[in-house]
Amino acid sequence: MDATLALAAVVAVVAAVRSTWSPCGVSMLSTITPVTEASRDRSYPVTVAWFLVGAVVGGITLGLGAAVAAALVGGLDLPTTTALGTLAALAVLAAAFDARILGLDLPGHGRQVNETWLTRFRSWVYGGGFGWQIGVGLATYIVTAGVYLTVAAAALTGRPLVAAALGTLFGLTRGLAIFAGARLTTHEALYDFHRRFEDRRELSRQVTIGAQLLVAAVAAGLAWGPSGLAATVAAGVVVLALVQPEVMRVRSTARGVTTPVEITDRPATVLVDERAASFSAGR
Numbered sequence: 261m262d263a264t265l266a267l268a269a270v271v272a273v274v275a276a277v278r279s280t281w282s283p284c285g286v287s288m289l290s291t292i293t294p295v296t297e298a299s300r301d302r303s304y305p306v307t308v309a310w311f312l313v314g315a316v317v318g319g320i321t322l323g324l325g326a327a328v329a330a331a332l333v334g335g336l337d338l339p340t341t342t343a344l345g346t347l348a349a350l351a352v353l354a355a356a357f358d359a360r361i362l363g364l365d366l367p368g369h370g371r372q373v374n375e376t377w378l379t380r381f382r383s384w385v386y387g388g389g390f391g392w393q394i395g396v397g398l399a400t401y402i403v404t405a406g407v408y409l410t411v412a413a414a415a416l417t418g419r420p421l422v423a424a425a426l427g428t429l430f431g432l433t434r435g436l437a438i439f440a441g442a443r444l445t446t447h448e449a450l451y452d453f454h455r456r457f458e459d460r461r462e463l464s465r466q467v468t469i470g471a472q473l474l475v476a477a478v479a480a481g482l483a484w485g486p487s488g489l490a491a492t493v494a495a496g497v498v499v500l501a502l503v504q505p506e507v508m509r510v511r512s513t514a515r516g517v518t519t520p521v522e523i524t525d526r527p528a529t530v531l532v533d534e535r536a537a538s539f540s541a542g543r
Contacts, residue, residue: 263482264343265422267475268413271351272426275397275406276433278468281461284373284400285437288390289457291378293441295450300378307383308442312435314391319431321396322411323424329415330423343416344483350412351476352495354405355469361502368402395431404468469503 279285290296292311297304333343357364373393377386393399397407410430414423440457444450473496481489 262340262417263479264340264347264413264417265426267344267347267479268410268417268426269429270471270475271406271413272410272430273433274468274471275404275410276430277437278404278406278464279394279397279402279434280437280440281457281464282401282403284394285434286454286457287373287375288394288438289441290450290454291375292387292390292438293444293450295445295447297383300383302383304442307387308438310384310387311391311394311438312432314388314393315395315431315435315438316391316428317388317431318392318395318397318399319428319434320424321392321427322398322430323414323427326411326414326423326427327420329411330418330420333415334418334420336418338416338418341483343418344479345488347413347416348476348479348483348488348492350409351472351479352492352499354409355472355476355496355499357405358465358469358472359499359503361499366402366405371400373400391435394434397430397434404465406468406472409472466503469499473499 280289288311292304292307294304297307357366360366373390377389381389397410402408407430410426414426417423417426441450441453444453473492477489477492477496480492484491
């Protein structure tokens, strides 16, 4: 396994995990759980199976786009050092976007999954459909520049099949996150889980930024030696020093409790169930 591929795999997994804290990611952990599926008289294992299939297919879709870019990069016959140097620069840029420094704001859109599917369609439709939208990464809210970095890193391998595999890895990782709610069999457990989950939102952002800077440092060291490593580490220190958490409030209408949490994402209302909690955040 060459260095570019290894670093690209790290980028894909980290971006997928961080994306679980997107409004759509949180929504999936609210709407597809044992307790909510039971309230709709649906089978949780069946829905999850379709969700996972959809997420993998979504990852393959993302990978196919990255494969086209990889074919173009491969045609340039770039030296490995150039590919690694480019990856280092892009990883620092991604970290800067995620840290929201210098007025940088992540490009994206505010599209949510269509939650009316839950009552209009069978579980295989909304399970597979939601899974695909989550797995493709670009169809709904994007909360980390790591998603874009994943595509760029896959392209920099210069190998279409490898790029497709990296996209699939991203989709699979996003899909597997659904199992975090596998033991939520009561509304109380659902509520408590999401309180704990929100408490880790800011930590997930900081870990993602740190991972991106680590990828940048390793890539720079391999591309340019000690001087490149030193310069990247210095840039990373600046980025980390400028990271500022944004404190929002998350309201639970289920118990009438207002809990301050660390949150950096855009506003969203997450449907849990007609009888369960709903979480909303404003930016």
